[in-house]
Structures are given as structure tokens and as C-alpha cells.
Amino acid sequence: MFCRVKSGGILGIEGFEVDVEVDIANGLPQFSIVGLGDKAINEARERVRSALKNIGFQLPVKRITVNLSPSHLKKQGTHYDLPIALGILKLSTGIDFPENHVVLGELSLDGKINPVKGVLPIVLSLRDLGYKRFIVPEGNAKEAGLVKDVEVYGFESLRDVLDFFSGSLSKKPVEVNLEEVFEQNLSFDVDFSEVYGQHQAKRAMEISAAGFHPILLVGPPGAGKSMLAKRLITIMPPLTFEEAVEITRIYSVAGLLSEDKPLITKRPFRNPLTNASDSALVGGGTVPQPGEISLAHRGVLFLDEFPEFSRKAIESLRQPLEDGKVTVSRVGGRISFPAEFLLVVAMNPCACGNYGNPYKACVCTPMQLKAYQSRISGPIMDRIDLKVWVYPVEKEDLLKMSSGESSAQIRQRVMRAVEIQRERFKNSPTKYNSRMTNDQVKKYCEMTQEAKSLLQSAIDRLNLTGRGYMKALKVARTIADLEGEEKIASHHIAEALQYRINEKAPTL
Known part of the structure; x- marks a missing residue:
């Protein structure tokens, strides 16, 4: 039978x-x-x-x-x-x-x-x-x-x-009822209005959210790096239903869905510990399971104390940052997991954490400083679009406790920029400026003559690599989109370049 x-x-x-x-x-x-x-x-x-x-x-x-x-x-x-x-x-x-x-x-x-x-x-x-x-x-x-x-x-x-x-x-x-499920989409427990001061860092986070640009936050302990990172998803555009299903598929395979929350409606925020192995980040197992990189798909992967991760774990980010996917090879074959995440990394400027701190003196020697910063390889650093120093909050800003812009206000500008990109790339697999191909950069990053002259002079002065040059153009394109400008102007280039200038630590 x-x-x-x-x-x-x-x-x-x-x-x-x-x-x-x-x-x-x-x-x-x-x-x-x-x-x-x-x-x-x-x-x-x-x-x-x-x-x-x-x-x-x-x-x-x-x-x-x-x-x-x-x-x-x-x-x-x-x-x-x-x-x-x-x-x-x-x-x-x-x-x-x-x-x-x-x-x-x-x-x-x-x-x-x-x-x-x-x-x-x-x-x-x-x-x-x-x-x-x-x-x-x-x-x-x-x-x-x-x-x-x-x-x-x-x-x-x-x-x-x-x-x-x-x-x-x-x-x-x-x-x-999908509408009922999505009602919770914009409800967050944190808000950017809770961050006092840090105007440049908040501006960089806005640019990062608008163009999906990887960002590095450098500053002494207690300056607010983690606070900024945890609020990034509150200014990112809401998930579409298709994106929500993409993320939910990953969480379903990982066994991370709950019965009362069958659909992931908010962008994920993943914050693995510094002792996470490369397998924990990339995924693995006898039968490969998604790792933190894939669990952060369409959301934020926040790596705090970045230099404290193992060298192998840090280098494992290279493929997904370039390809938007991660491939796990096992005896039974190769399996690819999606990994279109927004990378946010935070680090102290030195081993003691006080290099560049206006309130505390650094006790590290130049050799110790260089050794600490060299834990992050040049290729990884070159794949990060925005590098921002986060200083301790000024005493005046702290005492005033005056609220800045709310996440909702910033998100409105971000969503307008994202809509421009969706229209721009509607016939392409590209979704954000950070993912533009070289041909798309040539097509969509039209500059004024003043902007061209400024960028040309910056190539030699800042010793930009080819990748660094393209990164600066992509960031400038996002800044122009935030202002609703079709052409990239000189002030867009100038702002983009300042996120590649390391004013305190030339090795970063």
C-alpha cells in the first residue's frame, strides 16, 4: 500500500x-x-x-x-x-x-x-x-x-x-488584515528629539538614511554614538509590503517570528556583541542559517566598538557591502542570503578612548594610536561612505536640554529623497544612491562646473582612491536629493567631502 x-x-x-x-x-x-x-x-x-x-x-x-x-x-x-x-x-x-x-x-x-x-x-x-x-x-x-x-x-x-x-x-x-498589521509601522520607543546637540552627526545620519550610505561614528565613550545609531531606523522610510515579506522570510527561516507578530513591519536593528564570530555575522551551520548580516536586511547593522571585533569578522563585511548578499559554502553546496543592510559602525578614536576629547587627555602613545586604528583594514574603511566625529555634548546644550527636530520631521525629508531615487531607478534593480553602478553615477551625477572644479582639486589634496571618488559623488547626489536639486552643486560636493576628511585622526 x-x-x-x-x-x-x-x-x-x-x-x-x-x-x-x-x-x-x-x-x-x-x-x-x-x-x-x-x-x-x-x-x-x-x-x-x-x-x-x-x-x-x-x-x-x-x-x-x-x-x-x-x-x-x-x-x-x-x-x-x-x-x-x-x-x-x-x-x-x-x-x-x-x-x-x-x-x-x-x-x-x-x-x-x-x-x-x-x-x-x-x-x-x-x-x-x-x-x-x-x-x-x-x-x-x-x-x-x-x-x-x-x-x-x-x-x-x-x-x-x-x-x-x-x-x-x-x-x-x-x-x-495587512492594514491593521502595518498600523504599528511608525511607532518607536526612541526619537531624535532626545539627542541634544550633535548637529553634524545628526545631519550625517539623515544623509545615511536617505541614500543608504554606510557610516562610521568616531568619538570618546559617552559622546552619544550608540544613542544616534539606535535612532537611525526612526528616520528611515517605512517598509513596503514587498520589503516586509523579504525580511519576514529570513526571520521565518531563523525561527524568530512570534505567533502574535507574523510580519516584520519595522526595519530591523541588529547589534551583535564584539565577540561575535564571522559565522555569527555571515551565517552558517551544517545546514546554513542566516546570520546577523542577513537578519539586518533592509535595516541597520550596528557594530559598536568596531575594532574589538575579530579581523575575520570585520573582513566578512566586504562581500555583502559590495554585492548586497552573502554566500555560505558548505559540502552540500552554496547558499546565498540577502544582505542589503545599512552598516553603522562606532569606535573610540584610541585605546583609552580620549583622543580628541576636549575634556579628558589621551594617554596613548602615537604607536598605540596607530596600532588601534589599524585594526580596521583600508579596504573596509574605503567602503564606508560617511565618517563623522561625535564629540561630547557641549555643557550649554546639555543644560538647556532643548529638543531638536523630531524623527518624524527628519523622516519627511528622507522620504522625499527616497521617492526621488525610486523614480530615478524605477527600471533598475538599484534602489538607493549608495548602490549606483559606475554607469549610473555617470548618468545621474551631473555636476555644475564649480562642483567639478572642486572635486578635481580634492582628488589630489585628499588622495582619494577611485572608490573614494565614487563614494563622494554618491553622497553628494544624496545631499542634492535632500534639497530637491537635479544638478550637484559645489556646496553638495563640499559637504560630501567633509565626511571623508579625518580632522582628528589622519589614519582613519
């Missing part, structure tokens, strides 16, 4: 179709699962056995073989408990159900259905293959219900699934 139940698997953040083939034959009692499954899948035998027993069924005393097809793709997780149980019940008891349903779910020993990772990308991928009906755990129902043009049914137990297929339990497809 043979039957097939449709299910799905995960490869990176993409789903693929899996046929759970169940065969029951005469012979010595045995329950085996084949098809390149991991340890969790091999353990499914005991979960299925106990779940069936505790809802009143027994495994047939025969030879049971389960094959997860296609057999050349690695399967992981506990997605297949429920389809395996349904296949066995169909063959041993005659319980029938339509074969056009895709089934996912982990079984607990008492027959309850537990949530699993990666439901959203599986549903998205299988919908594109023509499947329209999905049986998922109740805890994943809202997540799967985000997908349009499908019917999603969420269940809490195996018994409920059987009653649904027998007709004794009525169940409606899950409906998710």
Missing part, C-alpha cells in the same frame, strides 16, 4: 516541494525514514508513534517506509511529522483527504501540532508552483496567511486535522 502527501522544505530562504511517500508492506515490523533527512527527521518516528497512540491509533505491525522526495536535497527540521502521520493513517485506517493540500507541522507526543520554521518561504514557493491549499500549525497560520491567492488552515492538533478532513469540523481559511 502506498500514498503520497505533499509537503515542503527549505534551502536557504527559498522553499521547495517535497513528496512524503509512505509505503506499508508485509514483513518484520520496522519504521524507517529515508530521503537525506537530518537527525530531527529521523526522530520523527518516535514523535509520530506516540502522537498516534495518544489519539487512539496504533502503528500497524508491518514494515513502514517513508521516503522524502527528492532524495538529493537535504531535508531539515520537524516539518514532516504531520504529513508522515497522515500518510500512515490513510493507509492503515482508510481515512481519506485531498492530495492537493500541502501539509506542514511538528507533532508533540500527545498529538498537538507545534509551529515550525520557514513556513512563509515554503508557502510562497509552493504557491508559485500552483498549490493553493495549506495545512499548517495554528502558531504559523497568520504567517502563512500573509501570502495572497492561497487558502491557509491552521490546526492545534492532529485530531482536529482528521476531523476537518472527515467533515465533522468546519474551518475557514485564515485571513490577515
Whole structure:
């Protein structure tokens, strides 16, 4: 006796179709699962056995073989408990159900259905293959219900699934009100109005948000670097639905979605510790999982105390900063994760932290200063568009405690600049000025004659590399967009160049 139940698997953040083939034959009692499954899948035998027993069924005393097809793709997780149980019940008891349903779910020993990772990308991928009906755990129902043009049914137990297929339990497809979910999109616990002084740093953060430009904040401890970084997402443009789904797919695979928050509606802010390995940043594992770089997709990756990260971890940023994706190689193949993040790094200017501090003297020797700053390689530093010194807040600003512009006010300017870029790049995969190709820079970075002369003189005076020259032009383009100007003027170039001049530490 043979039957097939449709299910799905995960490869990176993409789903693929899996046929759970169940065969029951005469012979010595045995329950085996084949098809390149991991340890969790091999353990499914005991979960299925106990779940069936505790809802009143027994495994047939025969030879049971389960094959997860296609057999050349690695399967992981506990997605297949429920389809395996349904296949066995169909063959041993005659319980029938339509074969056009895709089934996912982990079984607990008492027959309850537990949530699993990666439901959203599986549903998205299988919908594109023509499947329209999905049986998922109740805890994943809202997540799967985000997908349009499908019917999603969420269940809490195996018994409920059987009653649904027998007709004794009525169940409606899950409906998710996307407008209601997005209502929380612009609600933040922090605001830029809470930052006193720091006018140049706040201006740099605005430019960074408008053009998605990587930014470096340098200053002594307590100057406000972390405070500025944590407020950056409050001035970035709201996520579109497509962007929210992109991020949610990553968090679904990583198992970071909650039942009451099925869609990521705010830009992520990731702040890994300095002892994070390169694998923690990039992603990895026997079956690769997304790392901090991918979890920050469409949001902010904040690396505080940047020089304290390992050299290998710092260098792992080079590929995603250039390509917008990160590739993890394992024996089974190569998997790419999206990594379009806005990099914000913060560092002290020296080991003691007081170089350039007007209130405390630095005790580092020139050799110590150079050694500390050289922990960050030139290629990484060259990929950072904006470099800003953050000084301690002036006593007058601190005593006045006068609020500056709110995040909402700054965000309005940022959104106008972003709309200009969306119109500019509407027929291109490029989304922001920071991601312009060289051809796009030539096309869209038209300068006045005064701006050209200023930039030409700066090339020799500031010893700009080719990449540095292009970075300055891209930043100037964003500054012009914030002002609604079509041509890049000399003052746009001048402001862009000041974020490449290191007024306190020439080695940065």
C-alpha cells in the first residue's frame, strides 16, 4: 500500500516541494525514514508513534517506509511529522483527504501540532508552483496567511486535522488584515528629539538614511554614538509590503517570528556583541542559517566598538557591502542570503578612548594610536561612505536640554529623497544612491562646473582612491536629493567631502 502527501522544505530562504511517500508492506515490523533527512527527521518516528497512540491509533505491525522526495536535497527540521502521520493513517485506517493540500507541522507526543520554521518561504514557493491549499500549525497560520491567492488552515492538533478532513469540523481559511498589521509601522520607543546637540552627526545620519550610505561614528565613550545609531531606523522610510515579506522570510527561516507578530513591519536593528564570530555575522551551520548580516536586511547593522571585533569578522563585511548578499559554502553546496543592510559602525578614536576629547587627555602613545586604528583594514574603511566625529555634548546644550527636530520631521525629508531615487531607478534593480553602478553615477551625477572644479582639486589634496571618488559623488547626489536639486552643486560636493576628511585622526 502506498500514498503520497505533499509537503515542503527549505534551502536557504527559498522553499521547495517535497513528496512524503509512505509505503506499508508485509514483513518484520520496522519504521524507517529515508530521503537525506537530518537527525530531527529521523526522530520523527518516535514523535509520530506516540502522537498516534495518544489519539487512539496504533502503528500497524508491518514494515513502514517513508521516503522524502527528492532524495538529493537535504531535508531539515520537524516539518514532516504531520504529513508522515497522515500518510500512515490513510493507509492503515482508510481515512481519506485531498492530495492537493500541502501539509506542514511538528507533532508533540500527545498529538498537538507545534509551529515550525520557514513556513512563509515554503508557502510562497509552493504557491508559485500552483498549490493553493495549506495545512499548517495554528502558531504559523497568520504567517502563512500573509501570502495572497492561497487558502491557509491552521490546526492545534492532529485530531482536529482528521476531523476537518472527515467533515465533522468546519474551518475557514485564515485571513490577515495587512492594514491593521502595518498600523504599528511608525511607532518607536526612541526619537531624535532626545539627542541634544550633535548637529553634524545628526545631519550625517539623515544623509545615511536617505541614500543608504554606510557610516562610521568616531568619538570618546559617552559622546552619544550608540544613542544616534539606535535612532537611525526612526528616520528611515517605512517598509513596503514587498520589503516586509523579504525580511519576514529570513526571520521565518531563523525561527524568530512570534505567533502574535507574523510580519516584520519595522526595519530591523541588529547589534551583535564584539565577540561575535564571522559565522555569527555571515551565517552558517551544517545546514546554513542566516546570520546577523542577513537578519539586518533592509535595516541597520550596528557594530559598536568596531575594532574589538575579530579581523575575520570585520573582513566578512566586504562581500555583502559590495554585492548586497552573502554566500555560505558548505559540502552540500552554496547558499546565498540577502544582505542589503545599512552598516553603522562606532569606535573610540584610541585605546583609552580620549583622543580628541576636549575634556579628558589621551594617554596613548602615537604607536598605540596607530596600532588601534589599524585594526580596521583600508579596504573596509574605503567602503564606508560617511565618517563623522561625535564629540561630547557641549555643557550649554546639555543644560538647556532643548529638543531638536523630531524623527518624524527628519523622516519627511528622507522620504522625499527616497521617492526621488525610486523614480530615478524605477527600471533598475538599484534602489538607493549608495548602490549606483559606475554607469549610473555617470548618468545621474551631473555636476555644475564649480562642483567639478572642486572635486578635481580634492582628488589630489585628499588622495582619494577611485572608490573614494565614487563614494563622494554618491553622497553628494544624496545631499542634492535632500534639497530637491537635479544638478550637484559645489556646496553638495563640499559637504560630501567633509565626511571623508579625518580632522582628528589622519589614519582613519
